Amino acid sequence: AQKITQTQPGMFVQEKEAVTLDCTYDTSDQSYGLFWYKQPSSGEMIFLIYQGSYDEQNATEGRYSLNFQKARKSANLVISASQLGDSAMYFCAMREGNTGGFKTIFGAGTRLFVKA
Amino acid sequence: DAMVIQNPRYQVTQFGKPVTLSCSQTLNHNVMYWYQQKSSQAPKLLFHYYDKDFNNEADTPDNFQSRRPNTSFCFLDIRSPGLGDAAMYLCATSRPAGPSTHNEQFFGPGTRLTVL
Numbered sequence: 402a403q404k405i406t407q408t409q410p411g412m413f414v415q416e417k418e419a420v421t422l423d424c425t426y427d428t429s430d431q432s433y434g435l436f437w438y439k440q441p442s443s444g445e446m447i448f449l450i451y452q453g454s455y456d457e458q459n460a461t462e463g464r465y466s467l468n469f470q471k472a473r474k475s476a477n478l479v480i481s482a483s484q485l486g487d488s489a490m491y492f493c494a495m496r497e498g499n500t501g502g503f504k505t506i507f508g509a510g511t512r513l514f515v516k517a
Numbered sequence: 518d519a520m521v522i523q524n525p526r527y528q529v530t531q532f533g534k535p536v537t538l539s540c541s542q543t544l545n546h547n548v549m550y551w552y553q554q555k556s557s558q559a560p561k562l563l564f565h566y567y568d569k570d571f572n573n574e575a576d577t578p579d580n581f582q583s584r585r586p587n588t589s590f591c592f593l594d595i596r597s598p599g600l601g602d603a604a605m606y607l608c609a610t611s612r613p614a615g616p617s618t619h620n621e622q623f624f625g626p627g628t629r630l631t632v633l
Contacts, residue, residue, distance in 0.1 A: 405559075434614075436621060444605055446560070446624035453619065492559060496614070504574075505622060507559035 540608030
């Protein structure tokens with residue numbers, strides 16, 4: 402069974418508009434961490450934002466925010482005021498408690514295209 | 518600047534010819550990871566080291582080996598590359614982390630392996 406599900410293979414957004422990238426996860430652990438990474442065409446994975454399972458507030462990092470709905474097991478990434486440089490692949494990832502704390506499982510990714 | 522460095526960025530090898538990919542880090546992180554990423558797919562964890570403690574994923578083929586001679590360096594050895602091993606190989610580091618602690622992974626730029 403998939404642990405991380407990203408249902409949007411590709412998304413388009415107009416420059417300066419906001420976009421939401423969906424992510425749902427599956428775990429029976431109470432303690433886990435959720436991450437979003439960006440991967441431009443150059444290949445390097447860039448950390449964007451983190452949400453811990455015990456965090457009550459939604460995480461925010463500049464133009465990135467994470468809409469964490471624990472009961473629904475969703476952790477959607479919201480990018481506000483999209484820029485052309487935001488065009489990239491975006492991966493949602495989870496680190497669970499019962500895997501030793503180090504293994505991070507990645508979703509299949511969503512490719513974001515920002516239009517001028 | 519502190520970073521994760523991978524050499525070479527592009528590697529071409531012949532079918533069956535052993536190849537070694539290298540990764541170094543200046544972050545002094547305890548944990549180092551190797552991922553395989555095929556085109557338009559999620560990164561797949563091959564193994565990780567916590568200091569000198571080696572952790573192999575159950576589905577990592579025996580063809581893949583790793584060495585970590587010291588904190589800064591980690592190598593990925595592919596003993597007999599097949600055509601299916603052509604991929605991007607990503608090295609990452611992190612501090613030790615419980616599942617719900619904010620210790621993200623820092624990735625290198627990757628090595629793109631071509632097998633002829």
